Amino acid sequence: MMNNSVEVAGLVVRRGGTTVLPGLDLAITAGSITGLLGPSGSGKTTLIRCIAGVQAVRSGTVTVLGEPAGSAANRARVGYVTQASSVYPDLTIEQNLRFFADLAGAEHDRIAEVLDAVDLAAHRRSLADNLSGGQRTRVSLAAALVADPQVYLLDEPTVGLDPALRRDLWHLFADLAHDGATLLVSSHVMDEAARCDRVLLLREGRLIADATPQGLRADAGTDDLDEAFLRIAERKAA
Numbered sequence: 001m002m003n004n005s006v007e008v009a010g011l012v013v014r015r016g017g018t019t020v021l022p023g024l025d026l027a028i029t030a031g032s033i034t035g036l037l038g039p040s041g042s043g044k045t046t047l048i049r050c051i052a053g054v055q056a057v058r059s060g061t062v063t064v065l066g067e068p069a070g071s072a073a074n075r076a077r078v079g080y081v082t083q084a085s086s087v088y089p090d091l092t093i094e095q096n097l098r099f100f101a102d103l104a105g106a107e108h109d110r111i112a113e114v115l116d117a118v119d120l121a122a123h124r125r126s127l128a129d130n131l132s133g134g135q136r137t138r139v140s141l142a143a144a145l146v147a148d149p150q151v152y153l154l155d156e157p158t159v160g161l162d163p164a165l166r167r168d169l170w171h172l173f174a175d176l177a178h179d180g181a182t183l184l185v186s187s188h189v190m191d192e193a194a195r196c197d198r199v200l201l202l203r204e205g206r207l208i209a210d211a212t213p214q215g216l217r218a219d220a221g222t223d224d225l226d227e228a229f230l231r232i233a234e235r236k237a238a
């Protein structure tokens, strides 16, 4: 499997009678941050669901850490943070994290560190139901962190967060990758692409670019990543 944590080959997915992914091939290098960008409806969540192993697939293969996506072996090795909050509203933040640590067979001594990392230590005894949207997003992220997975699938993890928190989370992502984890992070925000080792641009379920941020800028002939995306999209449409 070389140095790839994720390998996708000939992936075709239909949802609601429409072909959402018409045949995707890609590989994601271990120990790196890959940004998944593209317009709303381009198939980012669908691709992440395939890698998490929760999406019905028409054809093709998705291999994660050498095993088919969704296999039992990958359950504790892959952390998937969806756009919807996945925490229990009637438990405190700390109780939620204990529950998710137990589910993953992880030690509880990681919980305090994780609470600090997502800046929720002061709220650890608050019921999840009483949190703001941005705080709940961070509890969902913390639930993935306590399990200490090898692969993180993060679907728009910074939506609704203020700039300081977004910056802190991107530092956390960089630390995780530095320690060997593989992160796939979807986003609508091009300035977040600049923080990735590599960027995948999706449009209508097709990969229209797979490059470093620097490579994207050079390819499009502009320093502005928003503009680079538009230029690449227009070129592919022509």
Ligand SMILES: Nc1ncnc2c1ncn2[C@@H]1O[C@H](COP(=O)(O)OP(=O)(O)OP(=O)(O)O)[C@@H](O)[C@H]1O
Pocket (backbone or CB within 6 Å): 015, 016, 017, 018, 020, 038, 039, 040, 041, 042, 043, 044, 045, 046, 047
């Ligand atoms: N549950 C569903 N049933 C049928 N079609 C769906 C379903 N969920 C998504 N789709 C369709 O699949 C396509 C890709 O959706 P997807 O959620 O993967 O895109 P996305 O790039 O993640 O969008 P966004 O950035 O808005 O979250 C869209 O055309 C969408 O309408």
